Amino acid sequence: MGASLALYYLTKASCCAAIEKTTMDSVSSRPAPLRKAVLPVAGFGTRVLPATKAIPKELLPVFDRPAIQYVVDEALAAGIEHIVFVTGRGKGAIEDYFDRAYELEDSLAHKGKSDLLAELKAGLRPAGSLSFVRQQGALGLGHAVWCARDIIGNEPFAVMLPDMLMMAAPSCLAQMANAYRQIGGNVIAVEPCEDPSGYGIIDPESRPEGFGGRLIKMKGMVEKPKREAAPSNLFISGRYILQPEIFALLASQSPGAGGEIQLTDAMARLMKMQSFHALEYEGRTYDCGDKLGYLRANAAFALANPEYGERAAATLRAALDERG
Numbered sequence: 001m002g003a004s005l006a007l008y009y010l011t012k013a014s015c016c017a018a019i020e021k022t023t024m025d026s027v028s029s030r031p032a033p034l035r036k037a038v039l040p041v042a043g044f045g046t047r048v049l050p051a052t053k054a055i056p057k058e059l060l061p062v063f064d065r066p067a068i069q070y071v072v073d074e075a076l077a078a079g080i081e082h083i084v085f086v087t088g089r090g091k092g093a094i095e096d097y098f099d100r101a102y103e104l105e106d107s108l109a110h111k112g113k114s115d116l117l118a119e120l121k122a123g124l125r126p127a128g129s130l131s132f133v134r135q136q137g138a139l140g141l142g143h144a145v146w147c148a149r150d151i152i153g154n155e156p157f158a159v160m161l162p163d164m165l166m167m168a169a170p171s172c173l174a175q176m177a178n179a180y181r182q183i184g185g186n187v188i189a190v191e192p193c194e195d196p197s198g199y200g201i202i203d204p205e206s207r208p209e210g211f212g213g214r215l216i217k218m219k220g221m222v223e224k225p226k227r228e229a230a231p232s233n234l235f236i237s238g239r240y241i242l243q244p245e246i247f248a249l250l251a252s253q254s255p256g257a258g259g260e261i262q263l264t265d266a267m268a269r270l271m272k273m274q275s276f277h278a279l280e281y282e283g284r285t286y287d288c289g290d291k292l293g294y295l296r297a298n299a300a301f302a303l304a305n306p307e308y309g310e311r312a313a314a315t316l317r318a319a320l321d322e323r324g
Contacts, residue, residue, distance in 0.1 A: 031184035034177050034241060035081045036151070037158040039071060040144035042088030042135040047290045056091050058162045060294070063302040063312075066097065067288055069123070070301075071162050078173035080158065084131045084148040088138075095132050098125060140260025146250040154244050156180070159263070164238030165297050167304060168283025172239050175281045179215055180241050183208075185275035186267070189239035190216070191285050197224055199235030200264055202278045214280040218271065221264055223257065234278060236264075237285045246270055 045057030052060070058068040075083055087094060101120070108117040131151050135144045145159055158173055166172035172189055180187045190202055203220035207213055222231055240263075249266040256262035267276070286297035302312035 031180055032156050034079065034156050034158065034180060036084065036155060037075045037080045037082075037160055037173075038084045038086060038145055038148045038152065039068070039075075039160050039162055040086045040135075040141060041068065041091060041094055041162055042086055042138070042144055043163075044138075048288075048294060056094055057288075058091075059093055059097060060288075062165065062288065062294075062297050063305060064308075067165060067297075068094065068097070068162050070165050071160050072098075074166060074171040074173050075158065075160060077171040078158070078177045080173070082129050082131065082151075083125075084133065084151050086135050086144045086147050087132055088135050098123075098130055100124065138260075140255075140258070140262055142250050142253055142261035142263040142266055145263055146247060146261070149247040152244060152247070156241060156243050159240040159242060161238035163287060163289040165286045165288060165301070166237070166239070166281070166283050167286065167300060168281060172237075172281045172283055172285075175283075176239060176241055176279050179211060179277065179279050182210075183215070183275070183277060185277060186243055186270065187241040187277050187279055188218075189237045189281045190234040190278040191237045191280065192233050193235045194233075195227065196230035196233055196235065197227055199224065201225055201230050201232055202234050202236065203231035204234070204278070208277075211279070214282070216278040216280065218276040218278050220271070221268060223264060234280065236278075237281075239281075240267075242267070243270070243274055245274070 041056065041058045043057065045052030048057055048060070051057075059066040061067070062070065072083060085094060105117060105120060108114075108120065131148075133147050133151065135147050137143075141161075148157075158176075160173065166189075168175065170178075176187050176189055188202075193199055201222045201224075202216065202218050203222060205217045205219040207216050216234070220231070221236065222229075225231070246266055249269050250261060250263070253261050253266045253269075256265045270276070284300075286300055287293040288297050299312075299316060303309050303316075305312065
């Protein structure tokens with residue numbers, strides 16, 4: 001057993017005791033404010049190698065900005081005040097990206113490029129509103145989320161997978177936060193898919209009134225079911241609002257698929273104790289985790305850009321015409 005995994009399991013006894021002391025069968029009828037988000041960014045990006053050999057996949061540009069910037073902007077649009085990045089070795093450039101760039105700012109100022117300087121400064125967050133913690137081993141998404149436990153504390157929080165870019169207005173997380181403020185508990189974003197066998201699929205129980213029929217009470221989740229056995233065609237699309245009790249469950253979670261600590265396994269346990277709803281959000285998800293998905297995201301965000309959209313469309317059409 002590796003040192004990281006051994007250290008992880010040393011916390012089981014204390015965290016299991018925390019579960020016993022916590023009333024987990026219900027969540028307050030007045031949900032606690034959603035202020036924090038966890039962004040797991042420690043992955044190697046193997047599906048888009050060799051581009052990610054020296055560059056974190058989260059910093060690969062999607063049209064005119066790094067992919068991670070879209071996710072952070074989505075979080076801010078939902079009212080998130082503090083973002084926790086769970087990083088790993090070789091990911092220091094992410095921290096640098098969200099820091100001041102004094103030399104660049106000074107150069108832009110001296111050259112009179114005020115528009116670019118203003119755009120650069122607009123992306124800066126207030127001091128202390130970003131935190132970075134290390135996941136010291138590839139132990140799974142559940143373990144990555146668990147690494148943020150001390151910063152999140154006893155608060156509800158969002159988990160946002162940076163591979164998944166959501167094109168939506170209001171933002172996907174803003175739609176989820178609106179639902180959370182009304183129903184509390186745990187909320188995940190879902191979207192229809194043609195082939196359930198490639199995704200985590202929800203098992204719906206009912207659709208409560210309101211929300212245009214888009215809110216679904218869940219009774220379970222199934223990982224990559226066969227099409228004929230799938231309980232629905234709604235896949236979990238990389239956005240979660242979770243209660244802090246998930247941390248104690250993650251600490252006692254046995255390895256699942258791939259020998260890793262899986263977030264969905266802990267969520268399935270939490271679902272037996274607290275309410276879980278899925279929101280079929282209004283928008284579209286672009287999975288940047290593979291090369292063709294990354295290409296689709298680039299095209300979609302280029303076409304949607306208010307300044308460059310028309311020229312981007314003409315450029316893409318010209319490229320297709322040249323291909324014949």
